[in-house]
Amino acid sequence: MATSTVENYLKQILLLSAGDDALVSMGDLAAALAVVPGTATTMVKSLASDGLVDHHLRHGVRLTAAGRRVALGVLRRHRLIETFLVEVLKMDWTEVHAEAELLEHAISDAVLDRLDALLGHPAADPHGDPIPTRLGKIDAQVYATLATCVVAQPLRIVRVTEQSGEFLQFAERNGLRPGARVRVAERDLAAGLITLKKTSGRTVALSLAAAGNILVAPAR
Amino acid sequence: MATSTVENYLKQILLLSAGDDALVSMGDLAAALAVVPGTATTMVKSLASDGLVDHHLRHGVRLTAAGRRVALGVLRRHRLIETFLVEVLKMDWTEVHAEAELLEHAISDAVLDRLDALLGHPAADPHGDPIPTRLGKIDAQVYATLATCVVAQPLRIVRVTEQSGEFLQFAERNGLRPGARVRVAERDLAAGLITLKKTSGRTVALSLAAAGNILVAPAR
DNA sequence: GGCTTTATTTTGATTAGTCAAATTCTTATC
DNA sequence: GATAAGAATTTGACTAATCAAAATAAAGCC
Structure with missing residues (x-):
């Protein structure tokens, strides 16, 4: 049975590899798990010897089929x-x-x-x-984000990635939950700023970085 | 924050001290937690230094008020x-x-x-x-058990202590769940055997040891 | 191509929890 | 009251997970 530490490493590798095949760096993995990089290296070596990941020394880590199975379960x-x-x-x-x-x-x-x-x-x-x-x-459907979608088109929010309480509370306060309808009124790349228009007529401003956490599809 | 190991030790000490004040022996504690006695001693010493238990060297262990609070939470x-x-x-x-x-x-x-x-x-x-x-x-109400109650009186099962799947399945198969009505038809101390009569007329035989796990009150 | 910066890995220690086996204490028995 | 049996404790060792700090490799830069 995988310990909960092992489960967390595998889950995080899955999330950071975005989809499947990208190598995950020790730095990113360590940061996501709030450990120092040396700890991640040690743990990844042990996961590799259990056949749960492939460790490409000094280049990154990738789940094996077995590791992916465990990670998806978590x-x-x-x-x-x-x-x-x-x-x-x-x-x-x-x-x-x-x-x-x-x-x-x-x-x-x-x-x-x-x-x-x-x-x-x-x-x-x-x-x-x-x-x-x-x-x-x-x-595995891929969606546009509020940072990349076309401007002016009516949209439906399908997903809010980023799990921090702060960000989610900001989203909730501004009615940006899955299912909500919005459109991008303006996107100012120089200022790094997006302005949304909600169906209620209300406008909401947010940074490009924040907008990248909100996935959208054309309103059906 | 107490680790789950600590929580398990405290919970088990509470359960084994039956009520409150009895000292729990290392042997009993170790058996309940499926560790060797030496491990229990080590752990109890550490709980004592955290103020969660009083360790009476070579005589047993008892919860402090703080330990009891944690155990009751668990x-x-x-x-x-x-x-x-x-x-x-x-x-x-x-x-x-x-x-x-x-x-x-x-x-x-x-x-x-x-x-x-x-x-x-x-x-x-x-x-x-x-x-x-x-x-x-x-x-903290104290109940009689099927091993100690008066014979022939109509009873109501209030509680089944003993959590093993085997015992509980035996109880379930014979309709001995909390709320069920029974009376003790016969108690043969020499044979260590109890015979129950259910309202349905069905009789059930069980050992004194098993009967001690079933708590009863007079049927209201 | 050599040098500097940055990321990764290694090394040596630490903590929590555990076991096996040797030792010590308690208690019951004669 | 001495002794044997049983219970508890101690000692030494091990595993999983971690950190701090030193060593090493990679990548970018002039």
């Missing part, structure tokens, strides 16, 4: 738990990430399956992040 | 989780103990309070074990 648990906390326990979508971070390592498959059924087998969590299936399939 | 989490698994996720009361054992160390107060409210602030879990309040109060 992600599934995390996202189903978040959905449960919001849908059943009525917690705020801006605060459930940290809770799920703990519970994801303690919940059994038996409990998870019940939860999944209770929630009606949801395809995405409250942030719009896709939930891997029991078999490890995950929706 | 017990509350455990029992509320068991109740949730049975009441909401419709799991079998004979199998939820092991699940709760893991989740009890990972659930936050915020989530626990929501769960408690969702369940309507239950006083006991599916085994009839009393749930400590948020303030650490626990129902």
